[in-house]
Amino acid sequence: MTITELFTVILLVAGCFFFLAGTLGVLRFPDLFTRLHALTKADNLGLGFIAAGMALHIASPWAAIKIFSIWLFTLLASSTSCYLIARFQKEKNPPKNRKEEG
């Protein structure tokens, strides 16, 4: 196993870990806002790790650029949809403030 393969495996495992954490968050968190948080933050990070791992594995600059742009577009799309869903939910029934802070 070369050093590149080792890094690829480490990156992929890290990506899978974040995906797992995000999925766990979606299943266990109590309301929509926290679930959105788990889904978008953790999954985007996981996708980033997996994209980096795959780019390292393919080891061609063009493929790396394509994979990086896939990650970038997913980041943009998922954060936008997260924002839109959260805003819709907030307008429909605003979250109960756990603690009013000045």
Next chain:
Amino acid sequence: MSVLIDSLLAILIVYLALQCLLAPRLTQTVFLFFAFGLALALAWVRLGAVDVAITEAAIASGFLGVLFLDALRDFSFITSGKQESSDAANHSVSKKKPAFLSLPGVVLVLGLGLFLLITLEAVWKVPESGGLTAATEALLPESGVENPVTAVLLNFRAYDTWLEMGVILLGLLAVMAVGGIKIFPVHRKTPEDPVLQQVILFFTPILFLFGAFLLYFGKNGPGGAFQAAVLWGAIGILLHLGGRPVLTVIPRWLSQLLLIMGIGFFLMLGFLLLAGGASLFEYPPSYAGVLILIIETLAAISIAVTLVSVFVHLNQLNKEESN
């Protein structure tokens, strides 16, 4: 290792399909259908049919997904409006249940059994000599393109593709027949969200570029008119959802021209070829590449406009019903 991945994928697809059918709530069904479409696209990639995979992901998960979500919003409006009468509805449904289980249930089981038998037989008798691959490969130099899928779709079996475009147009006509053709009011009721606006404006040129790439790349690799059309259609749908309804801005004759452009050019070309003594869609080999590119471009524009109009019409329909 790849056998493991393939079997996992196969199990996943069947599981998702079952879950999609058995899900108790409509929302779950719709989202499971998304997942099912994406898993199916992955399966097509594993089978080496990248063209089908892109189409599956774009149309089944993308375009149909948008339509399903739209319908879902509609349903939620209807159910929230009729909340008080839901008790009565529940009673009638529970009374009907035994009847539903008896006759259609038996028919369903019989049909499924028959289908399984036919599938088993088809799998058993799969031809050993790779079907028509050899014939396609042999005629590929004459087709004007390098991708065998495009060669089959737009040259050898151009008739089928032409009819498919007609089917899509018929779908739009059916939507119009139910909903009526409207001159849309330029509505600006959609709240102009700055984030959404910016993201849509960011994605519009990228989607256009990527669609054009898929269209042009269809000559020598996976891609082509339908895939490009879905991406271009996505631009129209995004702009419509973002409060910039493109189809309402352009004059009606222009949108009608765009709708029939692809199928019309195809038909005229066919007639010209017939008049010239060739058979229908038998392109002269020296012009085949250019002709296919023109047809694909016009077809992609037509299909994109058709998809956008289907969405816009349905969306408009929903708005009127919910008001």
